[in-house]
Amino acid sequence: MAAEFPKLQNDRILRAAFGEEVDRIPVWVMRQAGRYLPEFRAFRVEHDFFKICRTPELACEITLQPIRRYPLDAAIIFSDILVIPQALGFEVLMKPGHGPHFTEPLSSIDDIARIVTPVDVDKELKYVFDAITLTRHKLEGKVPLLGFAGAPWTLFSYMVEGGGSKTMSKSKAWLYAHPQESHKVLGIITDVTVDYLIGQVKAGAQMLQVFESHAEYLGPDSFKEFALPYLRDIVQRVKSAIKDLGYSIPMTVFAKGGHYALSELSTLGYDVIQIDWTINPEEARKRVPDNITLQGNLDPCALYGPADSIQNATKNMVNKFGKRRYIANLGHGIYPDVNPESLAVFIDAVHDF
Numbered sequence: 001m002a003a004e005f006p007k008l009q010n011d012r013i014l015r016a017a018f019g020e021e022v023d024r025i026p027v028w029v030m031r032q033a034g035r036y037l038p039e040f041r042a043f044r045v046e047h048d049f050f051k052i053c054r055t056p057e058l059a060c061e062i063t064l065q066p067i068r069r070y071p072l073d074a075a076i077i078f079s080d081i082l083v084i085p086q087a088l089g090f091e092v093l094m095k096p097g098h099g100p101h102f103t104e105p106l107s108s109i110d111d112i113a114r115i116v117t118p119v120d121v122d123k124e125l126k127y128v129f130d131a132i133t134l135t136r137h138k139l140e141g142k143v144p145l146l147g148f149a150g151a152p153w154t155l156f157s158y159m160v161e162g163g164g165s166k167t168m169s170k171s172k173a174w175l176y177a178h179p180q181e182s183h184k185v186l187g188i189i190t191d192v193t194v195d196y197l198i199g200q201v202k203a204g205a206q207m208l209q210v211f212e213s214h215a216e217y218l219g220p221d222s223f224k225e226f227a228l229p230y231l232r233d234i235v236q237r238v239k240s241a242i243k244d245l246g247y248s249i250p251m252t253v254f255a256k257g258g259h260y261a262l263s264e265l266s267t268l269g270y271d272v273i274q275i276d277w278t279i280n281p282e283e284a285r286k287r288v289p290d291n292i293t294l295q296g297n298l299d300p301c302a303l304y305g306p307a308d309s310i311q312n313a314t315k316n317m318v319n320k321f322g323k324r325r326y327i328a329n330l331g332h333g334i335y336p337d338v339n340p341e342s343l344a345v346f347i348d349a350v351h352d353f
């Protein structure tokens with residue numbers, strides 16, 4: 001199937017992920033297709049967020065917007081981690097300015113019965129696979145296309161909280177009051193995520209990232225019990241299945257705020273570990289073995305500074321990571337009120353290295 005896609009012209013990010021030499025440091029940016037771009041905001045006036053996700057032509061167009069503007073080294077498919085809870089039967093709305101909203105979250109353990117399982121991923125999430133295949137063609141081999149999914153604990157916390165939360169106290173309450181039931185739900189999410197990521201590879205994704213965005217709410221012990229086993233399960237099952245299909249695709253894990261677990265995360269089988277800006281890259285390098293690539297980690301707020309300050313911060317960051325086994329990125333998604341010009345300064349500063 002891969003042979004049907006246009007030939008890849010820039011494989012820097014894949015080479016860096018596998019620890020091969022690169023002529024220049026690859027860079028992409030979390031939320032590179034997003035509200036900081038006027039062309040994205042114009043689209044959002046006309047289209048609902050999940051309608052864009054569900055319409056391959058629209059999702060493809062949004063994915064390509066930052067690629068047209070900047071010399072990025074990867075595209076990431078426009079979608080959201082919450083398409084998995086939707087496939088499990090939850091209604092999720094994206095309220096402009098408020099973020100995600102579940103109309104009926106998991107409010108008691110009796111609600112587990114409402115979860116639709118097993119999920120026929122090829123049917124329920126076909127729209128994502130179609131968007132990936134279309135985008136892979138439309139990219140014309142310019143850069144690799146990344147796929148992604150949310151990690152089980154992060155999705156579980158959304159399904160229980162029903163939206164954002166400062167403390168995650170409802171979902172953490174489940175972990176302490178109903179550990180067995182929590183494991184059951186985490187297992188259900190894991191199974192569908194495995195099929196989903198395999199489907200993305202079959203559809204044309206060339207690298208995969210798993211977002212454990214809510215790692216910061218757990219601690220070493222709860223992360224070890226409720227996050228780590230599922231992150232391991234995902235990488236091992238996906239890697240083994242795609243290997244049987246003849247693919248070798250690098251996988252990245254991002255446990256935001258989860259530095260306390262960096263050593264354990266390094267043992268799971270991911271090729272790349274993304275870090276946020278609250279850890280010094282030199283410290284991360286010490287805790288992650290050198291057969292793993294690091295990705296990150298400029299403070300997204302650094303892009304509010306003037307050009308010379310962005311350049312200095314980027315230079316400083318790259319010096320700390322070193323050029324080997326490194327993919328440049330921000331430490332979290334780009335903020336909606338960042339000047340698009342500032343992103344160009346960041347990307348050029350990485351490439352000038």
Ligand SMILES: Cc1c2[nH]c(c1CCC(=O)O)Cc1[nH]c(c(CCC(=O)O)c1C)Cc1[nH]c(c(CCC(=O)O)c1C)Cc1[nH]c(c(C)c1CCC(=O)O)C2
Binds near residue numbers: 097256
């Ligand atoms: C936690 C999480 C979500 N979604 C995602 C995560 C993990 C990464 C992270 O930690 O940020 C992942 C995600 N969401 C989106 C992408 C697209 C690809 C890309 O990075 O460009 C990706 C990779 C689009 C999006 N997802 C969302 C938008 C903005 C929606 C809008 O236009 O109204 C975009 C472009 C909405 C979203 N989606 C989510 C939230 C909390 C919000 C609201 C807050 C916000 O806007 O940043 C859940």
